[in-house]
Amino acid sequence: MLVLSRKKGESIVIQDHIEVTVxxxxxxxxxxxxxxxxxVDIFRQEVYLSIKESNVESAAPAPQTLNALLDRLKQK
Known part of the structure; x- marks a missing residue:
């Protein structure tokens, strides 16, 4: 982690496109x-983690869907 000290009104620049100002x-x-x-999406960390968790949950198939798929595969 890069640690920088900045005073009120001072900034840092990230890759020519993002400026963060105190x-x-x-x-x-x-x-x-x-x-x-x-x-460029910018989120507070707690919001980002919540979005990420929601995306994982919505992408995961429901257990009953997995069981039905396994049953169909066993029948073949």
Whole structure:
């Protein structure tokens, strides 16, 4: 993990297309702004993990579907 120190108003640039700017620091909270192309998805980590979990669940066949498929394969 790369660790950088930035002050309010300072930025970092990622691969010429993404700029992350420190907007405010209030106690333990840092407010950041992210300027990125529209095709780049940006999520808070907890939202990203929830989306990822939902995608895995929706892509997995239901157990009864798997059992029915196995039964059909055994019959052949």
């Amino acid at each position: 907007l405010a620091v209030e106690g333990d909270t840092v407010k950041i702004g992210i300027n990125a192309p529209r095709h």
